[in-house]
Amino acid sequence: MPRLLPTLLPLVLLTLLVSQLNHVLASWHVSLFVGGLLVVFAALRLDFDTGFAAVFLTGLLGDAASPVRFGTQAFLFATAFTLIFSVRGRLPRGEMLVSLVFALLANLGIFIALSLLLLAHTPLPFGVWPRLLLNLVCSQVFLALIAPWFFALQTRTLALAGFEPRDTSRRLT
Amino acid sequence: MLPIRFDQAKPFLTLGLALAAWLVLPVFFKSFLRVSFFEMQAPVDTAVSYTRDLKDFWSLRNHSKNELIEAGRDLARLNASYELKVQENVALHAEIDHLDGLLRLPSFENYRAEPARVARRDFSSWWQRLIIRKGSNYGLTVGAPVIYTGGVVGRISEVHAYTAVVDLISSPEVRLAATLEDDTRPISYQGALTSSFGPARGVVEYVPLDIFMLSNQTRRLVTSGLGGVFPPGLVIGTLTGVSASADGLFKTGEVQLDPRLAELTEVTVLVPLEPAEAKPAPPAP
Numbered sequence: 001m002p003r004l005l006p007t008l009l010p011l012v013l014l015t016l017l018v019s020q021l022n023h024v025l026a027s028w029h030v031s032l033f034v035g036g037l038l039v040v041f042a043a044l045r046l047d048f049d050t051g052f053a054a055v056f057l058t059g060l061l062g063d064a065a066s067p068v069r070f071g072t073q074a075f076l077f078a079t080a081f082t083l084i085f086s087v088r089g090r091l092p093r094g095e096m097l098v099s100l101v102f103a104l105l106a107n108l109g110i111f112i113a114l115s116l117l118l119l120a121h122t123p124l125p126f127g128v129w130p131r132l133l134l135n136l137v138c139s140q141v142f143l144a145l146i147a148p149w150f151f152a153l154q155t156r157t158l159a160l161a162g163f164e165p166r167d168t169s170r171r172l173t
Numbered sequence: 174m175l176p177i178r179f180d181q182a183k184p185f186l187t188l189g190l191a192l193a194a195w196l197v198l199p200v201f202f203k204s205f206l207r208v209s210f211f212e213m214q215a216p217v218d219t220a221v222s223y224t225r226d227l228k229d230f231w232s233l234r235n236h237s238k239n240e241l242i243e244a245g246r247d248l249a250r251l252n253a254s255y256e257l258k259v260q261e262n263v264a265l266h267a268e269i270d271h272l273d274g275l276l277r278l279p280s281f282e283n284y285r286a287e288p289a290r291v292a293r294r295d296f297s298s299w300w301q302r303l304i305i306r307k308g309s310n311y312g313l314t315v316g317a318p319v320i321y322t323g324g325v326v327g328r329i330s331e332v333h334a335y336t337a338v339v340d341l342i343s344s345p346e347v348r349l350a351a352t353l354e355d356d357t358r359p360i361s362y363q364g365a366l367t368s369s370f371g372p373a374r375g376v377v378e379y380v381p382l383d384i385f386m387l388s389n390q391t392r393r394l395v396t397s398g399l400g401g402v403f404p405p406g407l408v409i410g411t412l413t414g415v416s417a418s419a420d421g422l423f424k425t426g427e428v429q430l431d432p433r434l435a436e437l438t439e440v441t442v443l444v445p446l447e448p449a450e451a452k453p454a455p456p457a458p
Contacts, residue, residue, distance in 0.1 A: 016217050019293065026294035027435050028370055033298070048184055056191070064210030067300050067330065067338075067346060070203050071195055078191065082184045111298075118299040127365065127374075128298075135298045 006161035007046060007054040010154045011038050015061055029131070033139045035062075035114075036107025037147060039077050041154045043084035044093040044102065055081045068118065076113055080106045100147050107143055111136055208333070215336045218304055222292035284318075284404065284443035287311055291438050292336060301341040301364070301373070305440060308333045316402060318443045323431040324408030325349075325396060326440050339440070342409060343373035343430055350399040351377065351409055353384065359397045362409055362428065373430035380415050380424040388414070394428055404443070 014034065022031045038058050042051030059074030066073065084102055091098050115132055236244075289305040296302075307313055309332050319326040319339045327347055331338040340346050343364045351362040361378045377394065386392065392412045398405025408431075415426035 016214065019214075019218075019295070020221055022295065022297065023293045026296040029296060029373075029435060030370070031297045048187070052184075052187065052191075060206065061210050061214065064207045065214055065295070066297075067302065067340070067344075070207045075192060075195070078188055082188045085184050086181065114299065132298050 003046065003050045003158065003161070003163050004053055006157045006163065007042060007050055007154070008057060010150065010157050011042075011054060011058040012061060013153075014038065014150060015058060019065070030138055031135055032142050033111055033114075033135065034107065034143050034146075035073065035077060035110040036080065036103045036105070037143050037150055039080045039106050039110075040084065040099055040103040041151055043081045044088050044091070044099055045154075048085060051085065052078060052081060068114075072117065073110075073114070076110050080110055096148060096151065099151055100144060103143060103147050104140055107140060108136070111139065211331075211333055215304075215333060218292040219306055219335065222290060222306060226290070283446050285312075285446055287313065287442040287444050289313075289337075289440055289442055291440060294435070294437070296341075296435065300346070301344040302330070303327070303339040303341060303437065303440070305337050305339060305442070306335070307442070308335045308337045310335055312444055313337045313442055314444060317445060318403045318407075319440050320407060320443060321433075321437060321440050323433050324410075325403065326434065326437065328402065329442065337442070341373070341434060342375060343434065349403060349409075350397040351394050352397040353412065354393040354395055356384070359399050362394065365427075372432045373434050375410060375428040375430060377412065377415075377426045377428055378418065378423065380426055382417075382422075382424060384415055384424060386412070386415050386426075391429075 055077045059077035062073045289307040292306045293304040317329045327341040330340045347364045394409045396403040396407040410428040410430040415424040418425045
């Protein structure tokens with residue numbers, strides 16, 4: 001648990017940065033979603049307790065600022081985290097490409113799950129899907145662009161706090 | 174084999190336990206957590222919003238004196254026209270008060286206008302909201318209508334200490350009673366999420382069957398005043414077409430909302446007045 005704060009800080013930072021970016025993009029009715037990126041590093045590189053707590057708290061932070069039932073995003077993030085954590089033993093999880101692919105897959109899964117949960121009561125459900133698709137494509141491209149920076153930021157934050165990510169990784173194998 | 178299997182199942186077991194614990198957690202605890210998490214983020218939104226205002230201020234300072242003189246001249250002309258409108262308004266209000274007194278009607282001036290800056294726009298794939306820089310510190314209340322120069326913005330859905338959240342009329346959560354501008358019959362309006370790069374949209378239901386529209390015709394949709402939340406006559410949008418509903422008893426239609434909704438920087442909240450603050454009803458003659 002001492003790793004929780006340095007793990008949580010970059011996640012909160014990314015959440016706040018993306019919310020400000022979405023403010024700018026609102027004029028074009030485009031929005032970005034990077035939920036998958038918030039999950040992957042913790043799922044692939046950290047121990048279960050720290051990662052689960054960090055991801056769950058980040059989800060709650062997102063839920064508090066959203067008109068969804070409190071805990072919705074937290075449990076979607078936690079589910080994605082658990083699924084990735086359960087298969088990470090069979091993966092070369094130190095590889096950037098693996099992290100990136102899992103971030104994209106997790107983002108896709110969470111995005112679709114949220115859409116199915118939230119759009120049930122929309123008056124024009126089919127009219128919304130083109131917009132969802134465009135937002136999803138934009139989000140995936142954005143995620144792929146910033147993922148290397150974000151993974152490096154998380155690694156560096158842990159290192160600054162005195163936790164060597166490589167050691168952490170080896171310990172949790 | 175058993176310990177290995179348990180080890181593999183442990184993450185899922187933890188997730189299940191967490192979900193079960195969350196479901197039985199008391200509602201007040203979840204509400205407290207939600208408010209706490211929101212208030213943690215609010216200073217960031219507010220600080221960024223103030224920084225944006227400061228940036229605008231410094232960019233405006235770069236304008237030349239000639240541009241300022243021209244802007245001042247234009248404003249003086251605008252002020253002169255508004256002065257005339259204010260005088261007309263005073264006369265009209267006096268007339269309304271007189272008629273209210275004659276007919277013993279209750280007064281509708283039960284709102285206080287509270288201007289507020291937009292701290293953040295949150296137009297996601299699933300909802301459309303604004304966060305404004307005033308909250309319970311200015312007496313804002315949940316459900317209060319929010320307007321701007323183009324008409325209705327939406328309704329306050331959450332009030333926090335120094336900020337408030339406004340559900341936009343393009344958000345599916347917003348439903349309100351509306352009428353067509355030259356018609357008094359109420360119809361139901363609901364926000365509908367917009368397509369990207371396009372203007373915001375809404376839908377109307379329960380449109381009377383005798384409302385007809387040509388393919389290139391549009392009609393303004395305004396608030397009806399029914400329900401007591403929104404004052405009557407505020408512009409919602411433009412009805413672009415109607416078609417028969419599935420049951421054939423009414424018609425449904427699509428409403429195009431003002432594109433300026435996506436670029437708002439300042440809005441006005443109509444705060445309902447307490448009965449003691451409200452203007453007293455005119456005395457009976």
